[in-house]
Amino acid sequence: MSYHFNEIEAKWQKYWAEKQTFKAANPGEEGSEKPKFYVLDMFPYPSGAGLHVGHPLGYIASDIYARYKRHKGFNVMHPQGYDSFGLPAEQYAIQTGQHPAVTTAENIKTYRRQLDEIGFSFDWSREVRTSDPNYYKWTQWIFIQLFNSWYNKDSDKAEDISSLISVFEKEGNAGVNAASDDGIEPFTAEQWNAFSSEAQQKILLQYRLTFLSETEVNWCPALGTVLANDEIVNGVSERGGHPVERKKMKQWSMRISAYAQRLLDGLNKIDWPQPLKDSQTNWIGRSEGAMVSFKVLSTGDLPLAPSEGGGTEPRYRTSDSDIYGILLDRAKEMRKNPTLAEAKLWEILKKKGLKVKFRRQHPIFNYIVDFVCIEKKLIIEVDGGIHKYQLNADAERQLLLEQKKGFKVLRFTNEEVLNDIDNVLLKINQELNSPPSEGLGEVPTKGWDIPVFTTRPDTIFGVSFMTLAPEHELVTKITTDAQKAEVEAYVKATAKRSELDRMADVKTISGAFTGAYAEHPFTKEPIPIWIGDYVLAGYGTGAVMSVPCGDQRDYDFAKHFNIAIPNIFEGVDISEEAYADKDKTVIANSDFLNGLPYKKAMKTIIYEIEKRGFGYKKINYRMRDAVFSRQRYWGEPFPVYYVNGLPQMIDPKYLPIVLPEVEKYLPTEDGKPPLGNAEVWAWCTETNQVVDNSKIDNKTVHPLELNTMPGWAGSSQYFNRYMDPHNEGEIFSQDAVNYWQDVDLYIGGSEHATGHLLYSRFWQKFMFDKGLVPKDEFAKKLINQGMILGTSAFVYVLLLKVKTNLNNSFLLEGKTSFKDNDKLTKAIKAPKSLIVSEDVFNDVKEYGKNDLVDEWVEQFENQNEGMKISYSSDRLIRPNLDISLLKGLTDEINKEALLNTLQYSDSVFLEETPYFSQREVEKMSKSKYNVVNPDAICQQYGADSLRLYEMFLGPLEQAKPWNTAGITGVHSFLKKLWKLYHTGENGSFYVTNSPLEGGVGGVEPSSESFKTLHKTIKKVEEDIENFSFNTSVSTFMIAVNELTAEKCNSRAILEPLIILISPYAPHIAEELWSKLGHNTSISTAPFPEFDGSYLVESSKTYPISFNGKMRFTMDLSLDLTKDEIEAAVMAHEKTIAQLAGRTPKKVIIVPGKIVNIVG
RNA sequence: GCUCGAGUGGUGGAAUUGGUAGACACGCUGGACUUAAAAUCCAGUGGACAGUAAUGUCCGUAUGGGUUCAAGUCCCAUCUCGAGUACCA
Structure with a gap:
């Protein structure tokens, strides 16, 4: 009986579906007593093109692992579903008017059929579709949860918004340490309670984890939609090439930035590929540095130098440096011995963290203050204890700190702190909330500070200018009259350039001088303030302190505009380029930093900056909040309606809010998103239903949100929903989530590194904070499968120019037609292109002509009077050729089939000889005509062959080209495997029992066969655990x-063998398993136990090397000692021949490994 | 530019802790079977040189150095390819 794979595979696929073989047990169900194992694939977007052989690679790998774990006794959940909201279906709907739901359902059908044909062990009872209202109900629900939450930086987690409101009611917002919008106005509890509900809502919106904000987007008026950065190519839309402009739009955003640090930290505890972690790390973009404020000097007027009697006070630094060490020691000592009151207040200041950071016993100028908030320039002193330092100078000190240095000093007595702490706190709060006093700064200013963020505060003495982004708000304020024209012209010029232009054109250096100067906080030297578009308004503060000797961009800018480039690095030449190395840096020409290496200089300078009160240590993140609105139809609608322009959440019990029907899927004429076309899209707060727009009265019926959610909304929690997919009362039961916990193995493409995988981690952490999930990372182990590449074919084509020199001719439908007295007399179809060989192609390319072509042209012209054909080297093309137009699996072009295609119907082959296409490895894609369809492979070789071959191609993580020809290898392996079990007469099934199993006349398998089996068990088990499926x-x-060589037909060998193979080739395994007499599925048969005793060897074939080169081998007993081995080897005739009389210097013997003779 | 990954026969790729480089396949060559083809089976197959042959010698894991009795594997430098990212201060 031969191996009829088609029948076998169909039979078992039907069996699995009917018996629900792979249904995973939830808690309480039979099977849930086993340990759980959760294997997940990144679910597919069901595109119209169906699957190609590259898609199932990861699914096959995860399926093998899932099946292996079932053999190992686990309750395996291996679900599958569809990420079925998406742009292609919407595009198709726009073009054809077909509802995306319809095309999506059709595509899913194709996907399902294809997936079933490959024999995956998916638990289809858990299938989810993101576009199914029963599913997106919960996506909407999560959105509401996010809306009702804020991020408390003190507890470092998300909390319900009600906890924030109660803080506001009691003490206003000063003490709140939250992830929020910038620039929130401070208010007290009284103010809060007096605010209108609307005012309160507006304030709360600034704290919520999902919030409305004005976001700058890439607006494409022609498409009526917002485009992602990668949808824009060269400043125009990728699709259609329409112009794109920057536009501000009110959109929903997710406060993912609140989780930046936790998302970073979490990477350490998950087993994900390093490149993926790296790109997330990169994306989050943490940088440590300092915020430093530079004061703007009165514009135009340079301050007089101290020697000229100017306003700057004597350089206090010198004395600082002298007492610096003393101060520090004292401060440390005092921290160890706080007074009772100090300790109490510190506990509160530290823990309550009044949004700002306090330091205790901190040196400020020449003093040590009790508590200081450097950011807010607030000093708190507690009196009554013995001041060990400056005992009688409190008044003088306060004068200096307040009047000269711009600090506010609050004083409390010990009693106040110990007995009336609330009042103390209130005063502190009030002070923190009050607008910063203009103060009596020591330098005449107009009160403007330019804060900058720098990662290299250690290079601050190398600052020779400052650069502001052209959009910086201070630009217009500080520019002097003389520079006004130039600056304005520059600002205008940059505004015209799009973000992309600016990014693309990195080489051009441009900028303008404002005429204003800032004061260097240490040297007090004036430094010129420039503007330049290399500084981005959106990052940091939109301003930089420029250190040309240490930053290449600053260097180039300085060179271009002839600004000084002071060198502050010891022993470094900066005449050619900036020196950005950190590790080898030694600072010079920098006052108290001189001679310090990078790390020490950083510590010292940050300490100094904080002490002197013009800056503080700061950690910055590059990651921005994620925009969550899309101006599309085919996505989740928001559960949001608007009252007086303010968003209101719909009560979760009325979810889902189902996507409305629209006439057309385009934006409305006035630029509203497609949902603006919906006629029934308003929310009635009385009936709690979606009602007709005509009923909108803004009292009980309100307009609903018109945007929809982005693609990543539905995929950010689907892995948890699989745990309890049909639960209608909650997103998943706590029972289910506590049983399944998290994904044990997640397999998918690396293209999701910073999208899906970052947002999912964010939502998981949020769900964790809310106590909904037990793990704050959703996937323990993740593998990126490599791409399977296609082998494209190319054809060489010479385009022809056809002319006629007869004046009564014209071109019609690709033919040259001739007419006489309005009658068509004849029509000659002239080929438009000539398909040539590579040689001819290269000939024409190089010389502009070729003899064979000339011959053909001459012949054609002779046969067709009046026709003129010409060609040239610039009319050569090399298009992709559909690989289905090749003969079988060869590179030979099927000429007839090619000429029958529309594209080549006007072509002619130059020569009669066979043509061969050139092959090249490229990404597998429809547009490159190199797609290989798994259906055809399953038909011809079977799913088991496909599965084995996809694995056999190479390591899972690596990209590799597909070559269908190679599949014959694994296919003939399956035939050999089949034969191994069919050694009876006429190829009938034949297996012998061994005597131990009670079979009379049974045969004991040979020791070789046992050895083969057990080394296979060992290797396969190791391989699966290491995801090395190819080996x-x-x-x-x-x-x-x-x-086969051993002629083994023992059940004792063949039965365990088929279990080993079963995860890889499940259909043939089930068939042989049932032939072996089992009447249940092989899927949960226990994995064979490895027994090392079968592999114990008594001897080893030693490689005998001379000077490291293997010369011959020798069989030696493993019992021999080193000396015995040496004696045996030295006595060998080949050893004597190799040595040729020389005496070896040394003999290296590693028992069981190798012998190496040196000499 | 920066970060990460990878370079092994004609091809896909093997090679535990450094210990017989090229497993297993594809392809190719020769043979068997066949009228023939397909399928199947058998043998050979990194390169160069010597020999009728068995066999032997030399060269070989991107390139150049180094460590070691021994390097595809470890170290240093360079080149090439791929992926991600980018005026990120």
Whole structure:
């Protein structure tokens, strides 16, 4: 009986579906007593093109692992579903008017059929579709949860918004340490309670984890939609090439930035590929540095130098440096011995963290203050204890700190702190909330500060200018009259350039001088303030302190505008370029930093900056909040309606809010999103239903949100929903989530590194904070499968120019037609292109002509009077050729089939000889005509062959080209495997029992066969655990080759063998398993136990090397000692021949490994 | 530019802790079977040189150095390819 794979595979696929073989047990169900294992694939977007052979690669790998874990006794959940909201269906709807739901359902059908044909062990009872209202109900629900939450930086987690409101009611917002919008106005509890509800809502919106904000987007008026950065190519839309402009729009955003640090930290505890972690790290973009404020000097007027009697006070730094060490020591000592009151207040200041950071016993100028908030320039002193330092100078000190340095000093007595702490706190709060006093700064200013963020505060003495982004708000304020024209012209010029232009054109250096100067906080030297578009308004503060010697961009800018480039690095030449190395840096020309290496200089300078009160240590993140609105139809609608322009959440019990029907899927004429076309899209607060727009009265019926959610909304929690997919009362039961916990193995493409995988982690952490999930990372282990590449074919084409020199001719439908007295007399179809060989192609390319072509042209012209054909080297093309137009699996072009295609119907082959296409490895894609469809492979070779071959191609994570020809190898392996079990008469099934199993006349398998089996068990088990599936396929081949040679037909060998192979080739395994007499599925048969005793060897074939080069091998007993081995080797005739009389200097013997003779 | 990954026969790729480089396949060559083809089976197959042959010698894991008795594997430098990212201060 031969191996009829089509029948076998269909039979078992039907069996699995009917018996629900792969249904995973939830808690309480039979099977849930087993340990759980959750294997997940990144679910697919069901595109119209269906699957190609690259898609199932990861699914096959995860399926093998899932099946292996079932053999190992786990309750395995291996679900599958569809990420079925998406742009292609919407585009198709716009073009054809077909509802996206319809096309999506059709595509899913194709996907399902294809997936079933490959024999995956998915638990289809858990299937989810993101576009199914029963599913997106919960996506909407999560959105509401996010809306009702804020991020408390003190507890470092998300909390319900009600906890924030109660803080506001009691003490206003000063003490709140939250992730929020910038620039929130401070208010007290009284103010809060007096605010109108609307005012309160507006304030709360600034704290919520999902919030409305004005976001700058890439607006494409022609498409009526917002485009992602990668949808824009060269400043125009990728699709259609329409112009794109920057536009501000009110959109929903997610406060993912609140989780930046936790998202970073979490990477350490998950087993994900390093490149993926790196790109997330990169994306989050944490940088440590300092905020430093530079004062703007009165514009135009340079301050007089101290020697000229100017306003700057004597350089206090010198004395600082002298007492610096003393101060520090004292401060440390005092921190160890706080007074009772100090300790109490510190506990509160530290823990309550009044949004700002306080330091205790901190040196400020020449003093040590009790508590200081450097950011807010607030000093708190507690009196009554013995001031060990400056005992009688409180008044003088306060004068200096307040009047000269711009600090506010609050004083409390010990009693106040100990007995009336609330009042103390209130005063502190009030002070923190009051607008910063203009103060009596020591330098005449107009009160403007330019804060900058720098990662290299250690290079602050190298600052020779400052650069502001052209959009910086201070630009217009500080520019002097003389520079006004130039600056304005520059600002205008940059505004015209799009973000992309600016990014693309990095080389051009441009900028303008404002005429204003800032004061260097240490040297007090004036430094010129420039503007330049290399500074981005959106990052940091939109301003930089420029250190040309240490930053290449600053260097180039300085060179271009002839600004000084002071060198502050010891022993470094900066005449050619900036020196950005950190590790080898030694600072010079920098006052108290001189001679310090990078790390020490950083510590010292940050300490100094904080002490002197013009800056503080700061950690910055590059990651921005994620925009969550899309101006599309085919996405989740928001559960949001608007009252007086303010968003209101719909009560979760009325979810889902179902996507409305629209006439057309385009934006409305006035630029509203497609949902603006919906006629029934308003919310009635009385009936709690979606009602007709005509009923909108803004009292009980309100307009609903017109945007929809982005693609990542539905995929950010689907892995948890799989745990309890049909639950209608909650997103998933706590029972289910506590049983399944998290994904044990997640397999998918690396293209999701910073999208899906970052947002999912964010939502998971949020759900964790809310106590909904037990793990704050959703996937323990993740593997990126490599792409399977296609092998494209190319054809060489010479385009022809056809002319006629007869004046009564014209071109019609690709033919040259001739007419006489309005009658068509004849029509000659002239080929438009000539398909040539590579040689001819290259000939024409190089010389502009070729003899064979000339010959053909001459012949054609002779046969067709009046026709003129010309060609040239610039009319050569090399288009992709559809690989279905090749003969079988060869590179030979099927000429007839090619000429029958529309594209080449006007072409002619130059020569009669066979043509061969050139092959090249490229991404597999429809547009490159190199797609290989798995259906055809399953038809011709079977799903088991496809599965094995996809694994056999190479390591899972690596990209590799597909070559269908190679599949014959694994296919003949399966045939050999089949034969191994069919050694009876006429190829009938034949297996012998061994005597131990009670079979009378049974045969004990040979020790070789046992050895083969057990080394296979060992290797395959190791391979699966290491996700090295390609090597286990080889191992199977070796095992079957060996067992065939050994003529093994023992059940004791063949039964365990088929379990080993079952995860890889499940259909043939089930068939052989049932033939072996089992009447249940092989899927939960226990994995064979490895027994090392079968592999124990008594001897080893030693490689005998001379000077490291292997010369011959020798079989030696493993019992021999080193000396005995040496004696045996030295006595060998080949050893004597190799040595040729020389005496070896040394003999290296590693028992069981190798012998190496040196000399 | 920066970060990460990878370079092994004609091809896909093997090679535990450094210990017989090229497993297993594809392809190719030769043979068996066949009228023939397909399928199947058998043998050979990194390169160069010597020999009728068995066999032997030399060269070989991107390039150049180094460590070691021994390097595809470890170290240093360079080149090439791929992925991600980018005026991120």
